[in-house]
Amino acid sequence: MVSSVYIESEIRDHPRARKLLERLRNLPVIEIEHYGEVFNPRAQNFRLQKKNPAIIIARKNDGHVLAAPQGYGLGGNHNYYFSHMLNCIYDCRYCFLQGMYQSAHQILFINYEDFGERMEQVAAKHQGEAVWFYSGYDCDSLANEPMTEFTNHFIPLVASIDNAWMELRTKSTQVRSMLKLQPCERVVTAFSFTDPVSHAKLEHGVPSIAKRVDAMRRLIEAGWTVGLRFDPVVYHRDYQAAFVSLLDEIFTTVDPHKLHSVSLGSFRLTRDHFRKLVRIYPEEPLFAQKMDLDNGIISYPREREREMIEYCEVQLMKHIPQQNYHPCEWHG
DSSP: OOOOOOOOOOGSSSSSHHHHHHTTTOOOOEEESSSSHHHOOSOHHHHHHSSSOEEEEEOOOSSEEEOOOOOSSSSSEEEEEEEEEEOSSSTTTTTHHHHHOOOOOEEEOOOHHHHHHHHHHHHTTTTTOEEEEEEEEEEETTTHHHHHHHHHHHHHHHHHHEEEEEEEEOOOOOOHHHSSSSOOEEEEEEEEEOOHHHHHHEEETTHHHHHHHHHHHHHTTTOOEEEEEEEEEOOOTHHHHHHHHHHHHOOOEEEEEEEEEEEEEOOOOHHHHHHHHHHHHHOOOGGGSSSEEEETTEEHHHHHHHHHHHHHHHHHHHTOOOGGEEEOOOOO
């Protein structure tokens, strides 16, 4: 439940800001000079804020498009990410965002045109080569779509840039706005899943697997490009049977040959993010499992991780073409 709205004074009259304020008119509104006043202070109670976050309406002044971290993406030569939001409406215990930010409040950046201008500039630097723009690194791309109308602006933009591709990473079912648009094959809506046991225990507020699979089906039938992301694969006693159950549920409805790409990766976090999550959720069993530290990354012991990934890959290859598979190499 959203508790309140903060808005930067200089953008209060921006058309998107006015539209957001009208939608949120029943909430208290506090004017601020810069979103950092609310978002950046230390010693905030992330866990408490997550239950009743505020929405911060702001302008992003720089860093609209950034080079993606090494290993992030689908193997292209030119990978970038951009964030029209910071933080997520869902509460997934394993999510690195909870270790990245001081605050659980959600920032909505409204200056889409500045993002678009920078995307055009970046794409122009690589004429004749595919350039990937990833949305969903710092947020869920579609979860707040009814409020942000993100796709209405960015999908036509990407469609107008001949060498641009865009991935929308999501656990959401908010695809109605996309179904009203002309499909663009260079926009990949990538749905993230964990197995049913992990979903029930770790993904608070996330729509059911069945509802997300149905959202995939609707997009595919409407001509959209769709991908699958099994990330993270979480260890538990019954992970093998649970992963097979997940695949059965998905591929009973979705034709695997109509998927653009499928990726898979195990649970992993940077050491600093892991330590912060342990402080926020000290009683969480996930963080009490045996983990190893390797080059600053906390993950399962190498033998367990290898066993998990190999098993899941074998099961996955029973359904999908090998060429559509992209193992995760990014360590967030």
